[in-house]
Amino acid sequence: MHEVTRSETPGAWEHAVRTRLVSGERFCGVLAREGSEAVSLRAFFDRRGVLEAEELVVERQVGRYPSLTSLTPAAAWYERQVEDLYGLVAAGKEDREPLVTRLRFRAGGELSEALVSGATEETLRDGSFVVPYGPVRSGVFESIQYEVTTSGENVERVRPAVWFKHRGVHARFEGASVADAVLLAERSEGVASVAHALAFSHAVERLVDGGVPVPAGLVRVIHAELERVANHVDSVVRHAEAAGQAVAYANLSLRKEHVQRLRADLCGNRFGRSVVIPGGVTGEPRVDWVDLRRAVDSLARALDQDLRALLETPSFVDRLRGTGTLSLDTVRRFAAVGPVARGSGVTDDVRMLRPYDAYPTLGQVVVEYPSEGDALARQIVRVHEIDASFHTIRQAIEQLAGFSSGQERSWRREISLVDGEAIGWAEAPQGELLYVVELENGVVRTVASRSASFHNLALFPSAFPRDVFTDFAFIEASFGLSIAGVAN
Amino acid sequence: MPWIMRGLRHGVVTSRYPRLGDGYGDGFAGGVTVRGDVADAAVLDLCIADCPTGAITVEADGPLLDRGRCVHCGRCVDHAPETFSYSPNFQTARSGREGLVVPTVGEDDASLAVLRRRVAQTTAMFRRSVHIRHVDAGSDGSDEWEVAALTNPVYDVQRLGIFFTASPRHADLLLVTGVATVGMRDALLATYEAMPAPKIVVAAGAEAISGGLIGHTYASLGGVDHVLPVDVYVPGAPPTPFGLLYGILIAVSILAEPLGGTR
Known part of the structure; x- marks a missing residue:
């Protein structure tokens, strides 16, 4: 990857990171790559749409590197993850509680339960107490525990503990064939399967310098946008359920079911799995263009009416307004991504910053985003994006219908794998998704991925400036994240 | 007021399954x-x-x-x-792990019959109504969407006396998704132990059954039956809502599994 600059000393690395942050570049996260003797840490930045990294190689014997948390709070979770998975300690960092897993590797490579355990010491105000909420919560939810500090009603502090769900997906990537690795990518965050398969495939395609046939790029866009619609509708459904809007819940969950069925009609899988592969897609959509267009039109119309009505329902809107407000400053400091950032006025979108597949040929809808930063703003963002997604899907279908003859309609390009490493990205429904893929002898050596869910959950505790217990469900739904993608 | 009209506009969208077949479900490649x-x-x-x-x-x-x-x-x-x-068959759930291997051979019928009788005896009293506690033991997140879909108007499982409950104390059936991670082992066991007897466990999805693509890792135990005794297995990656519904219905003996081999 030629976008990577390597620093020779920890001090130089810290300085390089500081310089980028001061010049306003967006911090995208720290991704690690494990070698036999050393671990390479790359701090990624978005410089006006260009992705670049500052690299520091940390010898295992040294085992320490300078913490970046004092430079950006967004680094804190990455440093806990690096310690959990690779055993390196961020020097000068206070919060070393395990994040993604409590199973730590001893120096010899043997597994042990984390030595640092339990909640970090904190001073509780008079009358305050800590409630562990989860990992098994009321309702059908992914497992996560929130340590909520409260004095009864006000939420004073929230600390997410995500390690319950850690499956060790990164370990399964090692040595996998590229074909199997795509399937693993799909399962690292199941509700964003298409985005994960895309980001992984983009990395492989960049490594071998190959694009995908135009029709394949269009099919990818259709699947990716349907996935976005499904996720956004899911977030609204959860809000309707939490707000006790029974008819809205019934209507919108019916629409979500229709979106899932349309996705299954296209490829046989309700989550768009086994469609995206490096080099293109596995095959032609199973629905004829005319029928697809008709299905998309009717779905778009129905959703538009329901969502419009919901945003005009005072009892719903009032519940979200002013709830879980994230200031523009908070969102910038944590370098948030996706609808969470867009609700507070940061409009970055990878589909426009670093367009991929068929996006450059499809006219993007310019969406006017709200900037209030509350749960309502995040939901308005989603409603606008659903509309824009349908617009993009319609355009893609029009273009695909134009490829009439068999010769033009090629779905995949053969790829001859080479050794090396590349980065791929996609705009998942939750926001920017990054994959660094390293191939050796035709199989995967390492994969480091960073989901938007991981990056955004770190600022969840900041979303309770003056909120109470009963706001919890609304704020959580407005983030629209998947815990599988955080702790995978 | 607008919502009342909106609610009525669709007419009945709910599947007639299991009383009648479902055109969509029956055609879905399960x-x-x-x-x-x-x-x-x-x-x-x-x-x-x-x-x-x-x-x-x-x-x-x-x-x-x-x-x-x-x-x-x-x-x-x-x-x-x-x-x-x-x-095109979503009725793939089985009590007993061996029943998932296709094609099944006739001679397994005797042992299967014993298994099913045991399940039927346990769940005889759940037939009229069953309360489900769901636990995610390390899923990829998609399984929860499918479980949650059971309460949407298409599947509407409440019509069959099936309810999701917040407390394990009120639960008859434990529905588990995910690979069974080391991190969730204690919480999963605690939930199971908090349920009153008789109780029944359904493992939903290839990950819950065998670990699926994740299998065994340092953090994944590779299937729920490494932690709990599983009664009914629902295949799928993830299992579809119809597949889950069938699994729940055979778990509470409202439906009987086919005998004489599976294709």
Whole structure:
């Protein structure tokens, strides 16, 4: 990857990171790559749409590197993850509680339960107490525990503990064939399967310098946008359920079911799995263009009416307004991504910053985003994006219908794998998704991925400036994240 | 007021299943099946080598496919369509792990019958109404969408006396998704132990049954039955809402599993 600059000393690395942050570049996260003797840490930045990294190689014997948390709070979770998975300690960092897993590797490579355990010491105000909420919560939810500090009603502090769900997906990537690795990518965050398969495939395609046939790029866009619609509708459904809007819940969950069925009609899988592969897609959509267009039109119309009505329902809107407000400053400091950032006025979108597949040929809808930063703003963002997604899907279908003859309609390009490493990205429904893929002898050596869910959950505790217990469900739904993608 | 009209506008969208068949569900490819024609040994070998979860084996009678491992990647169907094909059948859940291997052979019927009788005895009193506690023991997140879909107006499981409950104290049936991670082991056990007897456990999805693509890792135990005794297994990656509903219905003995082998 030629976008990577390597620093020779920890001090130089810290300085390089500081310089980028001061010049306003967006911090995208720290991704690690494990070698036999050393671990390479790359701090990624978005410089006006260009992705670049500052690299520091940390010898295992040294085992320490300078913490970046004092430079950006967004680094804190990455440093806990690096310690959990690779055993390196961020020097000068206070919060070393395990994040993604409590199973730590001893120096010899043997597994042990984390030595640092339990909640970090904190001073509780008079009358305050800590409630562990989860990992098994009321309702059908992914497992996560929130340590909520409260004095009864006000939420004073929230600390997410995500390690319950850690499956060790990164370990399964090692040595996998590229074909199997795509399937693993799909399962690292199941509700964003298409985005994960895309980001992984983009990395492989960049490594071998190959694009995908135009029709394949269009099919990818259709699947990716349907996935976005499904996720956004899911977030609204959860809000309707939490707000006790029974008819809205019934209507919108019916629409979500229709979106899932349309996705299954296209490829046989309700989550768009086994469609995206490096080099293109596995095959032609199973629905004829005319029928697809008709299905998309009717779905778009129905959703538009329901969502419009919901945003005009005072009892719903009032519940979200002013709830879980994230200031523009908070969102910038944590370098948030996706609808969470867009609700507070940061409009970055990878589909426009670093367009991929068929996006450059499809006219993007310019969406006017709200900037209030509350749960309502995040939901308005989603409603606008659903509309824009349908617009993009319609355009893609029009273009695909134009490829009439068999010769033009090629779905995949053969790829001859080479050794090396590349980065791929996609705009998942939750926001920017990054994959660094390293191939050796035709199989995967390492994969480091960073989901938007991981990056955004770190600022969840900041979303309770003056909120109470009963706001919890609304704020959580407005983030629209998947815990599988955080702790995978 | 506008919402009342909106609610009425659709008419009835709820499936008639299980009282009647469901046109959509019956046509949905719920699992891979093994057909009569056996492909060349070389092609079968390719299928076995290419299967990402080792779901295919070859016995003297021909190839066998373990739906408890199958993640629906479709590679075997591409390689050997004469042998493997998607079957339009969502009623793939079984009590007993062996029942997921297709085609099942007749001689297993006696042991299966014993298993089913045990399940039926346990759940006789759940037939009129069953309360479910769901636990995610390390899923990829998609399983929860499908479980949650059971309460949407299409599946509307409340009409069948099936309810999701917040407290394990009120639960009859534990529905588990995910690979069973080391991190969730204690919480899963605690939930199970908090449930009053009699109780029944349903493992939903290839990951919950066998670990699926994740399998065993340092953090994954590779299936719920490494932690709890599982009564009913629902294959799928993830299982569809219809597949889950069928699994719940056989778990509470409202529906009977087919005897005499599965295709």
